[in-house]
Amino acid sequence: MNTDTSRREEHWQRTRKLMFITLTIWFIFSFVVHWFAAPLNAMAPDFFGWPFGFYMAAQGSEIIFVVTLFWFVRAQHAIDKDCGFTEED
Amino acid sequence: MAIIKGDFIDNLPKVYLMYTGGFLGFVLLMAIFEQMGMGSDTIGILFVAFTIAIYAGIGWLSRTMAVDAYYVAGRQVPAVFNGMATAADWMSGASFVAMAGGIYFGGHGYLAFVVGWTGGYILVASLMAPYLRKFGCYTVPDFIGTRYGGNLPRFLGVVILAVASFTYVTAQINATGTIASRALQIPFEVGVWFGLSGILLCSMLGGMRAVTWTQVAQYIVLIIAYLVPVIWMSNKQGFGMIPQLVYGDAVQRITELELLHGMGTLDPVAGAKAGLKALSVPFAAAGDSWQFVTLVFCMMTGTASLPHILMRYFTTPSVKAARQSVAWSLLFIFFLYFTAPALATFTKLQILDPNLATGIIGKSIADVQALDWIQKWSNVGFLQIIDANADGILQLNEFFMRGDIVVLATPEIAGLPYVISGLVAAGGMAAAMSTADGLLLAIANALSHDLYYKIIDPKADTKHRLLVARGLLLVIGAGAAIVASMKLTSILGAVAWAFDFAASGLFVPIVLGIWWKRANRQGAIAAMIGGFGVGTWYLYMIKWGGMDIWFGINDLRFAIIGMPVSLFLMVVVSLMTEEPDAETQAMVDEIRIPTGETVLKAAH
Numbered sequence: 072m073n074t075d076t077s078r079r080e081e082h083w084q085r086t087r088k089l090m091f092i093t094l095t096i097w098f099i100f101s102f103v104v105h106w107f108a109a110p111l112n113a114m115a116p117d118f119f120g121w122p123f124g125f126y127m128a129a130q131g132s133e134i135i136f137v138v139t140l141f142w143f144v145r146a147q148h149a150i151d152k153d154c155g156f157t158e159e160d
Numbered sequence: 161m162a163i164i165k166g167d168f169i170d171n172l173p174k175v176y177l178m179y180t181g182g183f184l185g186f187v188l189l190m191a192i193f194e195q196m197g198m199g200s201d202t203i204g205i206l207f208v209a210f211t212i213a214i215y216a217g218i219g220w221l222s223r224t225m226a227v228d229a230y231y232v233a234g235r236q237v238p239a240v241f242n243g244m245a246t247a248a249d250w251m252s253g254a255s256f257v258a259m260a261g262g263i264y265f266g267g268h269g270y271l272a273f274v275v276g277w278t279g280g281y282i283l284v285a286s287l288m289a290p291y292l293r294k295f296g297c298y299t300v301p302d303f304i305g306t307r308y309g310g311n312l313p314r315f316l317g318v319v320i321l322a323v324a325s326f327t328y329v330t331a332q333i334n335a336t337g338t339i340a341s342r343a344l345q346i347p348f349e350v351g352v353w354f355g356l357s358g359i360l361l362c363s364m365l366g367g368m369r370a371v372t373w374t375q376v377a378q379y380i381v382l383i384i385a386y387l388v389p390v391i392w393m394s395n396k397q398g399f400g401m402i403p404q405l406v407y408g409d410a411v412q413r414i415t416e417l418e419l420l421h422g423m424g425t426l427d428p429v430a431g432a433k434a435g436l437k438a439l440s441v442p443f444a445a446a447g448d449s450w451q452f453v454t455l456v457f458c459m460m461t462g463t464a465s466l467p468h469i470l471m472r473y474f475t476t477p478s479v480k481a482a483r484q485s486v487a488w489s490l491l492f493i494f495f496l497y498f499t500a501p502a503l504a505t506f507t508k509l510q511i512l513d514p515n516l517a518t519g520i521i522g523k524s525i526a527d528v529q530a531l532d533w534i535q536k537w538s539n540v541g542f543l544q545i546i547d548a549n550a551d552g553i554l555q556l557n558e559f560f561m562r563g564d565i566v567v568l569a570t571p572e573i574a575g576l577p578y579v580i581s582g583l584v585a586a587g588g589m590a591a592a593m594s595t596a597d598g599l600l601l602a603i604a605n606a607l608s609h610d611l612y613y614k615i616i617d618p619k620a621d622t623k624h625r626l627l628v629a630r631g632l633l634l635v636i637g638a639g640a641a642i643v644a645s646m647k648l649t650s651i652l653g654a655v656a657w658a659f660d661f662a663a664s665g666l667f668v669p670i671v672l673g674i675w676w677k678r679a680n681r682q683g684a685i686a687a688m689i690g691g692f693g694v695g696t697w698y699l700y701m702i703k704w705g706g707m708d709i710w711f712g713i714n715d716l717r718f719a720i721i722g723m724p725v726s727l728f729l730m731v732v733v734s735l736m737t738e739e740p741d742a743e744t745q746a747m748v749d750e751i752r753i754p755t756g757e758t759v760l761k762a763a764h
Contacts, residue, residue, distance in 0.1 A: 097279060105275065108452070119408055133494055140281060141487045147483060151480070156754050158478045158755055
C-alpha cells in the first residue's frame with residue numbers, strides 16, 4: 072500500500088513536470104513569437120523566402136506543435152512505464 | 161454485408177485503402193467523362209451525390225442498438241483512425257471553405273486562426289483527453305456532473321455545451337446548404353434541408369460508431385480535395401510538387417506586386433455589397449500583436465473545451481491510445497492548415513500577377529468582366545467590380561469578393577478543369593457534414609444521457625434511451641436547419657463565437673476538475689454561471705447593446721472576458737467553501753493514473 076502511494080506520488084510529480092515543460096513550449100510558440108512578429112519580420116525578411124514573423128505564423132509554430140505533441144506522448148508513456156502504470160492492450 | 165462486423169477493426173487499413181482507391185478511381189472517371197464532353201453541372205451533381213451516398217451507406221452499416229456503441233463507438237477505435245475522424249470532426253466548413261479566403265484577404269493577421277486551431281491540441285493532450293478517457297464518461301457534462309456531484313453542475317454543463325455547439329452547427333448546416341445549392345443548382349433553403357438529411361443519415365442509426373467511420377471516410381475526401389488544386393496550381397506556376405515548402409518566393413512576389421498596384425495608397429472604394437471585401441490588407445506585414453495573441457488564446461482554449469472534440473477521445477481502447485490519438489489528430493489537421501496559406505498565396509498571385517494569363521488587376525475592366533468565373537460569381541452576388549475612377553482599368557481597390565468563395569472558386573480562377581471544381585465541392589461538403597455530425601451528436605447525447613437519463617428518468621431502459629437520443633437528434637437538426645436558413649451571421653463569425661462560449665464556461669471546470677483536487681461543487685457552479693454569463697453579457701452589450709469594446713476585445717474574442725471571470729470564481733468560491741469529500745478526492749487520484757478500471761463503469 073505504502074509503495075503504491077509513493078509510486079503514485081512520483082508518477083504525478085513527473086507528470087506535472089512534463090505538463091509544465093510542454094505548456095512552456097506551447098506558450099512561447101503560441102504567444103511570445105507572434106507578439107514580436109513585426110521585429111522578427113524586420114530581423115529576417117528573407118527566411119528561405121519568407122519574412123520570418125509571417126513564416127512562424129503560417130508554418131513554424133504549427134510544425135513545432137506537431138513535433139512537441141509526439142514527443143509529449145512518448146515522454147508521458149515513459150513516465151507511466153517507469154512507475155508501473157502501463158496498461159495492457 | 162458483414163464489413164462493419166467481427167474483424168472489421170483488424171481490417172481497417174485495408175478497408176480504407178480500398179475506399180481511397182475507389183474514390184480516386186471515381187475522380188479519374190469523372191475526368192474522362194469531362195474530356196468526352198459531359199457538362200460541368202452534371203459532374204458537380206455526381207460528385208456531391210456519390211460521396212453522400214457512400215457516407216449514408218457507412219451510416220447504415222454501422223447501425224446499433226447498444227448503449228456503449230451508440231455513445232462511444234464501443235471504445236475500440238484505434239489511435240490513428242480516431243485521429244483521422246477527429247480531424248474531420250474538427251475541420252469544419254470554415255476551415256475548408258473560409259480559412260484560405262480569410263488569409264487571402266486578411267493576410268498575416270488572419271493566421272491567428274491557424275495558430276489557435278492547431279496549438280489548442282497541446283492543451284487537449286496535456287491537460288484533458290487522457291484523464292477524461294480514464295474517467296470513462298459518455299459526454300462532457302457526464303464528467304462535470306460526476307466530479308462535482310449533484311444535478312446542477314451537470315445541468316449547467318449541458319446548457320453551455322448546447323449553446324456553444326448549436327451556434328457552431330448552424331454555421332455548418334449553412335455551409336452544406338451553400339455548397340449543395342451551388343453544386344446541385346437548387347435554392348439555398350432547399351440545399352440546407354438536403355444537407356441536413358445527409359448528415360442525419362450518417363448519425364441517426366449508429367450514433368458515435370456510425371459518425372466515427374463516416375468521419376474517417378470524409379477526412380480522406382476532404383484532404384484529397386484540398387491538396388490536389390494547390391499542388392496543381394503550384395506546378396502550373398513553376399513552384400514544384402511540394403508547394404507548402406516553396407511558396408515563400410510567391411509571398412515575396414505578392415509584396416512586390418502589392419507595391420506596384422498601389423497597396424497602401426488606395427482605400428477600398430465605397431458602394432460594394434455587404435460581405436464583399438477588397439484586397440486592401442498587405443499580405444505578409446504583421447498586424448497588431450494584441451489582436452493576434454488574444455484571438456490565438458480564445459481559439460486554443462475553445463478547442464480544448466468544445467465537447468464534440470473531447471468526446472472523440474472517449475472512443476479509444478486505452479488511455480495511452482487517447483493520448484496518441486490527439487497527436488495523430490493534430491498531424492492530420494496540420495496537413496490542411498499548413499496548406500491553407502499556400503493556397504491563399506497562389507490564388508492571390510494568380511490574380512495580381514500581370515505576367516500570368518489569369519492576372520486581372522491592372523487589366524481592362526471590359527476584358528475582366530468577360531471572364532467566365534467573374535460572370536458566374538457576380539451573378540450570385542458573391543463578387544463585384546466597381547470602376548470607381550472610371551479609367552476602364554481594374555485597380556486593387558475596385559475588386560470585391562466574398563472571402564468564403566476563394567477555395568470554391570480557385571480551380572476556376574486558375575483555369576483548372578471542371579472535375580477539380582467538383583472535387584473541391586465534394587471536399588467542402590465532407591468538411592461541413594463531418595463537423596455538423598459530431599456537433600449534433602454531442603448535443604443530442606448530452607440531452608439524452610445527462611438531461612433525460614441522469615436527471616429526468618434514471619430508470620429508463622436501453623431501448624428507450626436510444627430512442628430518445630435519436631428523436632432529439634432529429635429535433636435539434638431540424639432546429640439548426642431552420643436557424644441556418646435565416647442566414648444570421650457569416651460562416652466564420654458564428655464559428656468563433658462557439659469557441660468563446662465553450663472557453664468561457666467549460667475550460668476552467670474541466671481543467672481544474674482534473675488538476676486541482678480542492679475544486680468543489682460550489683466553485684464549479686459559480687465558474688460556469690459567472691464565466692458563461694459574463695462572456696455572453698459582454699457579447700450582447702458590444703454587439704447589440706451599444707457598449708464600446710474594451711481594449712480592442714471584439715465579438716470574436718469575448719472569452720478573454722469570460723474565462724478569467726470563471727477562473728477567478730472557481731478559485732475564490734472553492735477556497736471559501738469546504739473541500740470535496742474523500743470519495744471525490746480518491747476519484748481524482750484514480751483518473752490521474754492510466755491503469756485500472758474506469759471511474760464510471762461501462763454502460764452506466
